[in-house]
Amino acid sequence: MKSFTPEIDYDNTVISIGDLYKSFGTNHVLRGVDLKLHKGENIVVLGRSGTGKSVLIKIIAGLLKPDAGTVNVLGEEVPQLGPIALRELRMKVGFCFQNGALYDSMTVGENLAFPLKRNEPNMKAEQRNKLVDIVLDAVGLSHTIDQMPAELSGGQRKRIGIGRTLILRPEIMLYDEPTAGLDPITCTEINNLINEVQRRFKTSSIIITHDLTCARATGDEIAVMKEGKFIKQGKFDEVFTDNDELIREFYDYNFTQ
Amino acid sequence: MESNDQPEKYVISKGVDAFFISVHDIFRFIARFFREVLRPPLEVKEFIRQCYMIGYKSLALITLTGFITGLVFTKQSRPSLAEFGATSWLPSLISIAVIRALAPLVTALICAGKVGSGIGAELASMKVTEQIDAMEVSAINPFKYLVVTRIMACTVCLPLLMAYTALVGMMGSYLDIHLNEQTSITAFFNKAFNDIAFLDLFASLTKALTYGFTIGVVSCYLGYNATQGTTGVGKAANVSVVVSMFLIFIEEIIIVQIVNSIR
Ligand SMILES: Nc1ncnc2c1ncn2[C@@H]1O[C@H](COP(=O)(O)OP(=O)(O)OP(=O)(O)O)[C@@H](O)[C@H]1O
Numbered sequence: 001m002k003s004f005t006p007e008i009d010y011d012n013t014v015i016s017i018g019d020l021y022k023s024f025g026t027n028h029v030l031r032g033v034d035l036k037l038h039k040g041e042n043i044v045v046l047g048r049s050g051t052g053k054s055v056l057i058k059i060i061a062g063l064l065k066p067d068a069g070t071v072n073v074l075g076e077e078v079p080q081l082g083p084i085a086l087r088e089l090r091m092k093v094g095f096c097f098q099n100g101a102l103y104d105s106m107t108v109g110e111n112l113a114f115p116l117k118r119n120e121p122n123m124k125a126e127q128r129n130k131l132v133d134i135v136l137d138a139v140g141l142s143h144t145i146d147q148m149p150a151e152l153s154g155g156q157r158k159r160i161g162i163g164r165t166l167i168l169r170p171e172i173m174l175y176d177e178p179t180a181g182l183d184p185i186t187c188t189e190i191n192n193l194i195n196e197v198q199r200r201f202k203t204s205s206i207i208i209t210h211d212l213t214c215a216r217a218t219g220d221e222i223a224v225m226k227e228g229k230f231i232k233q234g235k236f237d238e239v240f241t242d243n244d245e246l247i248r249e250f251y252d253y254n255f256t257q
Numbered sequence: 258m259e260s261n262d263q264p265e266k267y268v269i270s271k272g273v274d275a276f277f278i279s280v281h282d283i284f285r286f287i288a289r290f291f292r293e294v295l296r297p298p299l300e301v302k303e304f305i306r307q308c309y310m311i312g313y314k315s316l317a318l319i320t321l322t323g324f325i326t327g328l329v330f331t332k333q334s335r336p337s338l339a340e341f342g343a344t345s346w347l348p349s350l351i352s353i354a355v356i357r358a359l360a361p362l363v364t365a366l367i368c369a370g371k372v373g374s375g376i377g378a379e380l381a382s383m384k385v386t387e388q389i390d391a392m393e394v395s396a397i398n399p400f401k402y403l404v405v406t407r408i409m410a411c412t413v414c415l416p417l418l419m420a421y422t423a424l425v426g427m428m429g430s431y432l433d434i435h436l437n438e439q440t441s442i443t444a445f446f447n448k449a450f451n452d453i454a455f456l457d458l459f460a461s462l463t464k465a466l467t468y469g470f471t472i473g474v475v476s477c478y479l480g481y482n483a484t485q486g487t488t489g490v491g492k493a494a495n496v497s498v499v500v501s502m503f504l505i506f507i508e509e510i511i512i513v514q515i516v517n518s519i520r
């Protein structure tokens with residue numbers, strides 16, 4: 001559970017997805033997805049592997065084009081944006097990849113500075129370095145600034161990935177399986193980091209995960225996806241009192257071993 | 258996951274369709290290169306870094322290969338010319354061979370191997386570890402930053418490397434001729450350049466530019482569009498080399514035909 005009460009503005013919708021469809025050839029991945037994310041809210045998307053969770057957030061970030069449906073992010077219809085408008089929107093939407101996706105030819109510090117250098121070319125080097133320090137401090141890895149990504153552990157890489165996303169001060173964060181493949185203690189650290197980001201930077205987030213501990217710790221709202229649709233949505237306790245087979249399976253897998 | 262609701266339809270067959278789709282894709286890729294190459298901001302820093310990686314880092318290999326090519330070619334040609342007592346023609350024979358054919362081809366094949374596989378593997382690993390997507394979502398244009406700079410660097414570096422290969426090859430040849438016929442260096446180069454026409458230099462420059470562009474486009478395309486996780490990386494590197502070399506030979510034939518018809 002969270003140690004603070006997030007300030008959620010339920011009158012202000014930052015992401016609104018309606019009746020979204022996406023297929024790859026004959027593989028119908030998303031089949032009518034509806035979702036609303038309010039300002040300041042963390043929504044956790046749960047679902048088995050291959051149900052299209054990553055495809056969903058890639059569509060939100062404009063990396064993939066949907067076949068049908070609406071994807072409204074911060075008032076913009078994402079699939080219809082031209083390259084320049086899309087780039088502007090992306091400054092406000094942070095995307096954290098499953099394995100961090102750090103640039104492995106650059107040091108940690110350069111990884112963090114890179115988005116700033118490219119997007120704010122007029123920023124002074126001092127100011128940039130200061131921002132890098134602040135963000136590294138926020139993710140708790142100040143000492144790694146001169147290391148190469150290959151020298152970091154999986155958990156550290158994810159935290160740097162989150163830091164690199166934060167450095168552009170996005171309004172929305174999209175996390176793709178932030179805790180997958182990590183030990184329970186590191187998972188807790190990442191969960192705390194996600195909450196800390198929500199509290200400190202006032203972001204709204206979509207968090208994709210298989211991990212119910214993560215879902216319970218970070219989610220203000222849980223949405224369960226099955227076969228390309230959300231079958232259940234609500235607070236953690238509401239969702240998991242349900243006796244649906246998939247939901248039970250999920251619960252048992254995570255908590256009763 | 259249920260799939261295969263309806264059978265997939267192909268215009269001709271799966272393989273043939275896929276081939277034409279990739280040809281179409283490559284032309285779109287090239288068109289995008291030309292659209293983005295002159296659009297600011299020009300990625301000067303990254304371009305210079307790539308030139309260093311592609312050009313400077315290939316020098317050692319090129320020096321060795323070029324020198325030995327010149328030397329061995331001279332040694333192999335001498336007996337045939339000696340039969341007619343025409344060893345004094347060696348410098349001009351060698352220079353024609355080196356400048357017209359050997360230097361562009363040797364440089365291109367070495368770069369296809371060294372540079373093509375390097376770019377293919379690098380971009381493919383960035384692709385499969387989502388680094389390219391990561392650039393995209395942090396509002397950076399990865400095509401411009403990664404692809405345009407590499408294609409440009411290949412296109413610019415290949416002619417320079419070719420000129421260098423030609424020079425080193427001639428030095429190799431001179432070494433052998435000097436040891437056997439005691440020709441002086443000025444006499445050697447005087448004779449060597451006597452029979453070189455402007456058209457030869459122009460044709461070789463065209464070849465080098467074409468080969469450089471080809472290596473850049475092929476390896477960037479394959480790397481940038483890599484799939485299938487880590488096996489895709491090896492495949493992109495490997496296919497980059499094979500396809501580049503294949504195209505280089507095709508282009509060689511075409512350019513030689515055109516030049517001979519002008520000559
Ligand atoms: N670029 C693509 N091209 C073709 N098929 C794709 C592509 N991306 C995803 N898919 C397919 O879409 C389906 C859903 O993939 P997705 O990555 O969204 O799953 P996921 O729910 O994120 O699973 P996981 O929890 O394992 O990450 C898979 O069957 C996958 O094969």
Ligand SMILES: [Mg+2]
Pocket residue numbers: 053054055176177
């Ligand atoms: Mg996924």
